[in-house]
Amino acid sequence: MSGFPIPPNRKPTLIREFGWAEVWTIVLGIQATIVLSLVAFTGGGIGGLLVAVARTAPVRSLRALAGGFIDFFQGTPMLLQLFLVFYGLPVLGLKVNVWVAAAVGLTLHASAFLGEIWRGGIQAVPGGQSEAAHALGLNYFARMRFVVLPQALRLSFAPTVGFLVQLIKGTSLAAIIGFVELSRAAQLVSSITYKPLLAFGFAGLCYFTICFPLSRMSARFEKRYSIKT
Amino acid sequence: MTYHFDFGVLLPYWSQLLNGCALTLWLGAISTLIGLSIGLLTVVAKRSQFAALRAVATGYIEAIRNTPFLVQVFFIFFGLPTVGIALQPWPAAIAALSLNLGAFSAEIIRGGIEAVPRGQFEAGAALGLSPLKTFRYIVIKPALRTIFPALSGQFVLLLLTTSIVSSISAEELTSVAQNIDSATFRSFEVYIVTTLLYLAMSMLFAVMFKAIARVWFSYPTK
Numbered sequence: 001m002s003g004f005p006i007p008p009n010r011k012p013t014l015i016r017e018f019g020w021a022e023v024w025t026i027v028l029g030i031q032a033t034i035v036l037s038l039v040a041f042t043g044g045g046i047g048g049l050l051v052a053v054a055r056t057a058p059v060r061s062l063r064a065l066a067g068g069f070i071d072f073f074q075g076t077p078m079l080l081q082l083f084l085v086f087y088g089l090p091v092l093g094l095k096v097n098v099w100v101a102a103a104v105g106l107t108l109h110a111s112a113f114l115g116e117i118w119r120g121g122i123q124a125v126p127g128g129q130s131e132a133a134h135a136l137g138l139n140y141f142a143r144m145r146f147v148v149l150p151q152a153l154r155l156s157f158a159p160t161v162g163f164l165v166q167l168i169k170g171t172s173l174a175a176i177i178g179f180v181e182l183s184r185a186a187q188l189v190s191s192i193t194y195k196p197l198l199a200f201g202f203a204g205l206c207y208f209t210i211c212f213p214l215s216r217m218s219a220r221f222e223k224r225y226s227i228k229t
Numbered sequence: 230m231t232y233h234f235d236f237g238v239l240l241p242y243w244s245q246l247l248n249g250c251a252l253t254l255w256l257g258a259i260s261t262l263i264g265l266s267i268g269l270l271t272v273v274a275k276r277s278q279f280a281a282l283r284a285v286a287t288g289y290i291e292a293i294r295n296t297p298f299l300v301q302v303f304f305i306f307f308g309l310p311t312v313g314i315a316l317q318p319w320p321a322a323i324a325a326l327s328l329n330l331g332a333f334s335a336e337i338i339r340g341g342i343e344a345v346p347r348g349q350f351e352a353g354a355a356l357g358l359s360p361l362k363t364f365r366y367i368v369i370k371p372a373l374r375t376i377f378p379a380l381s382g383q384f385v386l387l388l389l390t391t392s393i394v395s396s397i398s399a400e401e402l403t404s405v406a407q408n409i410d411s412a413t414f415r416s417f418e419v420y421i422v423t424t425l426l427y428l429a430m431s432m433l434f435a436v437m438f439k440a441i442a443r444v445w446f447s448y449p450t451k
Contacts, residue, residue: 075385075431077392079403080424087416091232165295172297176396183299190307197308204296204304211295 018193026199029185030206036181037168039103044110044167051115052152053144056122066115073112079173081105086177102174106167113163121156122148158222165211165218172207182206236418242409249405250426256401257388260323264330264387271335272342286335293332298393301325306397322394322401330387334380341376342368374446381438385431392427402426 016022054066073081085105089096125148133147153160175184186203190196239246274286293301305328306321316324345368353363395403406423410416 071432072428075389075428075435076424077389077403077427079392079395080420080427083420084417084424087420091417093232169295169297172299173393175299176393183297183303186300187303190303195311196303197311200300200304200308204292204300207296207300208292212291215291215295 015194016192018189018195018198022189022193022199023202025189026182026185026202026206029180029182029203030210032179032181032185033168033171033183033207034210036102036106036171036174036179037164040106040110040167040171041164043103043107044114047107047111048114048118049149051111052118052122055115055119058140070112070116070119073109074116078105078109078170079176081109082173082177098174098177098179101177102171102179106171106174109170110163110167113166114160117156117159117163118152120159121152121154124155125151158218161214161218161221165214168211168214169207232417234418235415236422238413238415239409239418239422242413245405245409246402246422246426249400249402249423250430252400252405253388253391253402253427254430256319256322256326256391256394256399257384260326260330260387260391261384263323263327265334267327267331268334268338271331272338275335275339276342290332290335293329294336298325298329298390299396301329302394302397318394318397318399321397322391322399325394326387326391329390330383333383333386337376337379337383338372340379341372344375345372370446377438377442377446381434381442384438385434388431388434389427 051066051069054062055070057063057066082102082105085108086096086098086101089101089104129147129151130143133143138146171181172183174181175187178184180188182203186199190199193199271286271289274282275290277283302322302325305325306316306318309316349367349371350363353367354360358366391401392403394401395407398404402423406419410419413419
């Protein structure tokens with residue numbers, strides 16, 4: 001395992017100081033973390049919408065399928081989901097790099113979780129809304145598009161932002177399959193400087209700087225439009 | 230598609246995999262016990278009248294909730310030895326998992342206590358009950374009813390999170406799977422089976438917790 005500290009009396013001579021170059025390496029890692037989070041969140045947003053609509057569809061088999069998809073991703077570790085994509089895509093005959101594997105894995109994960117969050121939102125919209133739209137002659141797609149989804153998404157804004165925080169933290173697991181982002185950069189810096197406390201402490205601070213404002217925003221919105229059941 | 234699945238190579242390893250499941254469950258159980266205690270203490274600190282204690286509790290909760298578990302584990306396992314706190318993989322894993330659960334459960338528990346209407350505390354005081362008795366006889370049951378679903382969900386989440394401690398070579402199901410992977414080179418098969426084992430464990434607990442909730446907390450709530 002890289003990054004394991006070597007006892008002081010056996011330190012090799014080629015140890016780098018923890019200087020600006022090392023700080024910069026970690027800061028560059030933030031970029032990859034943010035891009036990966038945005039890709040997964042966007043992909044998961046599209047997938048999640050499909051999952052949420054399928055989960056509340058008037059077709060029984062569609063509901064069961066979406067339910068199974070959600071249960072699988074909520075009931076298994078995210079790390080194993082990444083492993084399955086990473087080792088599974090080659091099985092399908094596709095060549096993968098870690099970027100694609102991490103993006104696909106996180107997108108599927110986000111689709112399931114956002115799907116479940118938005119399913120809750122859709123079901124929290126009073127049934128009368130959908131019935132009224134029906135009475136006005138709107139078909140299923142128009143009812144969803146113009147009446148139910150806009151309200152459902154607004155109701156689920158707080159948990160959606162809360163999940164974004166989870167997803168950003170989750171991107172750190174891509175480091176384990178070798179994707180260089182914030183955590184992996186900290187690991188690399190830790191192993192060349194032998195200052196793991198500083199490297200991981202600084203990485204933690206970087207994550208905190210990104211996640212804390214989002215968490216606060218989520219908490220504020222939760223107070224404002226909490227779903228009343 | 231030219232890949233040929235071969236789950237047969239895993240057969241000799243079934244006892245290792247089951248042993249991995251047992252280790253994962255142990256890790257989850259120990260961390261839950263310690264983590265819930267930390268969570269309770271944190272709630273007490275967070276509701277105390279001393280501003281400093283409240284600030285420490287808030288700082289701890291926010292620091293844990295807004296950083297990834299992987300970084301927390303690395304900080305504890307690789308970072309702390311440089312200041313003289315060297316932990317073996319298993320104790321380091323338990324420390325990280327407990328601290329993580331402590332922060333998340335504190336928020337859940339606090340939410341449950343705050344969901345009990347103020348009037349109930351006041352009614353207890355009006356009846357001449359001490360704060361402790363008010364808590365014991367009035368507040369605790371509705372509070373538990375509110376938090377039980379979230380808390381049991383958090384336990385399942387913790388069980389899934391234990392997979393991450395394989396990265397500091399703490400022994401549990403995922404690290405067992407990694408060993409089998411490097412012995413058989415059948416990565417996909419190994420990880421499918423491992424993933425399904427996790428799925429079975431989390432579903433088992435989900436069903437169990439639902440049954441417990443029905444038995445213990447099901448009198449008409451309104």
